[in-house]
Amino acid sequence: MTSHPRATATRPGQSRPAQSGTAGWGTRGTAGTTFASGLAFENIRHAYGASQTLHDVSLSIEPGEILCLLGHSGCGKTTLMRIAAGVETQTSGRVLINGEEVAGPSRVLPPEARGVGLMFQDYALFPHLTNRENVMFGLTRLTRAAARDVADQMLKRVGLGSYADDYPHALSGGEQQRVALARAIAPRPGILLMDEPFSGLDRRLRDDVREETLAILRETRATCVMVTHDPEEAMRMGDRIALMRAGRLVQHGTAEELYLRPVDPFAARFFTEVNEFDGVVRGDRVDCPLGLVPFAPVAKDLDGQSVHVCLRPDGIQLLPAGQGLPARVLSRRFIGTVDLVQLAFPGSDRPLQARLRPGVQAVPGMDVGIELDKRDVLVFAKSSSDH
Secondary structure, eight states: OOOOOOOOSOOSSOOOOOOOSSTTOOOOOOOOOOOOOOEEEEEEEEEETTEEEEEEEEEEEOTTOEEEEEOOTTSSHHHHHHHHHTSSOOSEEEEEETTEEEESSSOBOOGGGTTEEEEOTTOOOOTTSOHHHHHHTTOTTSOHHHHHHHHHHHHHHTTOGGGTTSOGGGSOHHHHHHHHHHHHHTTOOSEEEEESTTTTSOHHHHHHHHHHHHHHHHHHTOEEEEEESOHHHHHHHOSEEEEEETTEEEEEEOHHHHHHSOSSHHHHHHHSOOEEEEEEEETTEEEETTEEEEOOOOSSOOTTOEEEEEEOGGGEEEEETTSSEEEEEEEEEEOSSOEEEEEEOTTOSSOEEEEEOTTOOOOTTOEEEEEEOGGGEEEEEGGGOOO
16 A cells, blocks of 8 residues: 555556546435444554653544544654555454444454455556546446446546546546545545545635535445545544644544633644733633733633633724723734734734734724724633643
8 A cells, every 4th residue: 555656657648638627527326324433542552662752642533424634744643644555553442333343452454354445645556557546446246347437427527538448647636635535435445544535736726626525425324434634624534533642632622612622732823823921810701911901711720820811813903092002003904704913912012813804994004992802812721721
């Protein structure tokens, strides 16, 4: 299961212009239904020599669920995925599929016996095989005629039925990604593992291909684990998100849970920019450089405790001077959907970052008032801070 270089020679016959978007994807068939499998990691540890890459990671994925493993490069998310696939071996712990151990002290199944499909970041298509032959490659249990029929069906579903006889290098990046998806789902795996599958595409094309991929995953109903470093992608694709940092699981839940109720400042700032301060909780407010401001409810009582305060830029609203908390506009940048505004406020030499809807009056040098939405004021005990 290693990647292969893309073709550099011209394919036989006449090549065609690559399509850049989803227009002209062609008539689609259906992808068929998979018998989804459950996947669980129990106390997974992994190390490269003396370097520990995973620390007691426990995580379960329900049959048919799409889980996004989210985190910065080097946090261990791809290693965890490779352990599930069987191409990497953990130091300790167990991997279970449908409750049965497939990697652990008592049993280790080879990758081909796990019912797991893999989709690589660089697509890993065979350059010397046609698109049809690439999709047929993993259909070893079928007759050649049956494998050809399945491959054609899968290529039709991803809108490339008329390009079955082309070679991968004659396709655009988005089209190659769809051939790789067709190849991954053709054997109807119970679990599909995807390693940063959209990272090589430009933004507009990435959005289109991502939505099409999500539709196909819902059709097939396969359990899917997708590795990504993009929080927006994780929120758009995943039923649940597992946020990782330095080989540890930071938080696991729905997009709403991670965004609205982050467990620490790292989780809060992973999904959006934040303004950060030190403060002390006074009842239902926090005393910080902005004054006494309300904050989002927290599970435990922090009254009287020193805390770390994270304020989302979206939670700031401008008021006329003399109302709310005093501030002065330092700069304003229009970026389309929002204006990025820097504000100075008394008692701090660090400006406040705000994201305002376009058209709000904010001229550099203007005195204004600010009002904060308490849902965007997050407080964390100092023990959970990571300065």
